[in-house]
Amino acid sequence: MDIIPTMFLCLATVLALVMNVFFIVVFIRRKRLRTPATLPVSMVLVHLAFVDLIATILWTLFAAITAVTDTWIISDVNSSLHKPFCDLQVYIMTFCNVITAHTLMALMFERFLWIFKPSKRQEIVFDLVVVLFLVALYIFNGSISSFVLWGFGQTDFFPDQYQCAVAYEESASHFQFTLAMHYWIPIAVIVPLYVAILIRVRILQKRRGPDGVIVLEENLKAVGDSYSDRLKEMYMKFRGAGAKSVKPKVKKTKKKTNDGFVSDDDDFNSSDEEKSKADEAVMSRDYMEKPERKRERKMYFLSRQDLREAHMYALISAVYFVLWTPYMTRNILYTYYYYDINISSEIVTTTVILTHFCSCVKVPFYLLSDRMRGAMKKTLCRGKVDDNKKRKFDAPHQEENMKREETTEL
Known part of the structure; x- marks a missing residue:
């Protein structure tokens, strides 16, 4: 051998x-x-x-x-x-x-x-x-x-x-x-x-584009970019805003680096976020937003x-x-x-x-x-x-949990 x-x-x-x-x-x-x-x-x-x-x-x-x-x-x-x-x-x-x-x-x-x-x-x-x-x-x-x-x-x-x-x-x-x-x-x-x-x-x-980001393409034939669609999107964004722990932003801004690359989390097709129902529950236990239908984008940025x-x-x-x-x-x-x-x-x-x-x-x-x-x-x-998710989940209700523990001790 x-x-x-x-x-x-x-x-x-x-x-x-x-x-x-x-x-x-x-x-x-x-x-x-x-x-x-x-x-x-x-x-x-x-x-x-x-x-x-x-x-x-x-x-x-x-x-x-x-x-x-x-x-x-x-x-x-x-x-x-x-x-x-x-x-x-x-x-x-x-x-x-x-x-x-x-x-x-x-x-x-x-x-x-x-x-x-x-x-x-x-x-x-x-x-x-x-x-x-x-x-x-x-x-x-x-x-x-x-x-x-x-x-x-x-x-x-x-x-x-x-x-x-x-x-x-x-x-x-x-x-x-x-x-x-x-x-x-x-x-x-x-x-x-x-x-x-x-x-x-x-x-x-x-x-680069007007905001200094690198634009891959401007899709002029994008479906769902009409005034009515954008108005509906704005309505869906603010519906139930009082029940959300995170308030919606009126204007969406692009996070970019000095080189002009758009932030990975900001780009839809390059999104690296991992969202689930449990993660949404962390933001709000009382309000659950229905997922919106994915539509074609008008602007494509490079991350x-x-x-x-x-x-x-x-x-x-x-x-x-x-x-x-x-x-x-x-x-x-x-x-x-x-x-x-x-x-x-x-x-x-x-x-x-x-x-x-x-x-x-x-x-x-x-x-x-x-x-x-x-x-x-x-x-x-x-x-x-x-463990980190559990701590994050309990953080908004920490004060309520402490009161509950005090009541139990009494």
């Missing part, structure tokens, strides 16, 4: 399992990730965590077991189960990595659409469309990854990789197809989209959180493809210069181990998002948060 490769493969397995399961738990526990504004993107991130778990259990875990036992799960090459198990591992490896690359491409396109045309993004990106997109993504990537099951590419077990893989030197066409779908096309889409976002934000910073999420997706994509670059380079050399190149087994093992860490590098980068960081922090410190 080789100690160092075994340690790294086991580490990659444990980290991927812990981090992705933790993120799914955070999604289930935190309501802020399931609001109408945050649910579409949150579903995509949960989908990535689910794909990483599949890759960890059916790909990385098999490689770790092989490294520990110094043998493939079915070592007998003549066994009838050797090739089906080998094909299955290659299929899982191809499917999980191709669908991850395409999902990262879709996330960057979502940021691009928000920066360039937020009104169109609001019309397109909602939960039903995201579900249909994910279903189509699973069907498409499941189909193109199944070519190896039909004989398009020969699989074999490679001891220096601790896994089964496609012998690309025997099928150059299969390697070209996989390289294009998994590597070149996603990079060719993600990089221009990110560069376009940076250029667009730089231009917008020089063209720092919107730009930070674009940086987060770009960084995740960069790390993901950097980890895959050595392995792809090795395959290119083996495919086209098989008889002229000789790479040591230690280098091959290192390139393979790097690819296994792709399943555990995404979740730490979610900390760059204020929304994700707050949700993770509240999940880890749930007891402390509940």
Whole structure:
């Protein structure tokens, strides 16, 4: 047993399992990730965590077991189960990595659409469309990854990789197809989209609105912006104002930074607030306002959180493809210069181990998002948060509770 490769493969397995399961738990526990504004993107991130778990259990875990036992799960090459198990591992490896690359491409396109045309993004990106997109993504990537099951590419077990893989030197066409779908096309889409976002934000910073905030778009066709609708909104705001502990503001002001970014809490589509019926009860126990119907906005402002999420997706994509670059380079050399190149087994093992860490590098980068960081922090410190909420709930009635205690003592 080789100690160092075994340690790294086991580490990659444990980290991927812990981090992705933790993120799914955070999604289930935190309501802020399931609001109408945050649910579409949150579903995509949960989908990535689910794909990483599949890759960890059916790909990385098999490689770790092989490294520990110094043998493939079915070592007998003549066994009838050797090739089906080998094909299955290659299929899982191809499917999980191709669908991850395409999902990262879709996330960057979502940021691009928000920066360039937020009104169109609001019309397109909602939960039903995201579900249909994910279903189509699973069907498409499941189909193109199944070519190896039909004989398009020969699989074999490679001891220096601790896994089964496609012998690309025997099928150059299969390697070209996989390289294009998994590597070149996603990079060719993600990089221009990110560069376009940076250029667009730089231009917008020089063209600020009247209040000094960065305006993404002014939607002149916004529904619900008529005089009657605004009058109704004002009426709903002041209805029952005497029963509220927090009085409504006559004029809504924009909180902005010196750079022109609107406050994250002030922007509807970038809202990071987590409201529930219990939180509303804290503000007023006697008055419960009915939720208003979400309507299209007339003005779209840029918050720092919107730009930070674009940086987060770009960084995740960069790390993901950097980890895959050595392995792809090795395959290119083996495919086209098989008889002229000789790479040591230690280098091959290192390139393979790097690819296994792709399943555990995404979740730490979610900390760059204020929304994700707050949700993770509240999940880890749930007891402390509940105590703070309880104190906040009892604060307006502290005097009443003290009188009640005195009466009881008497």
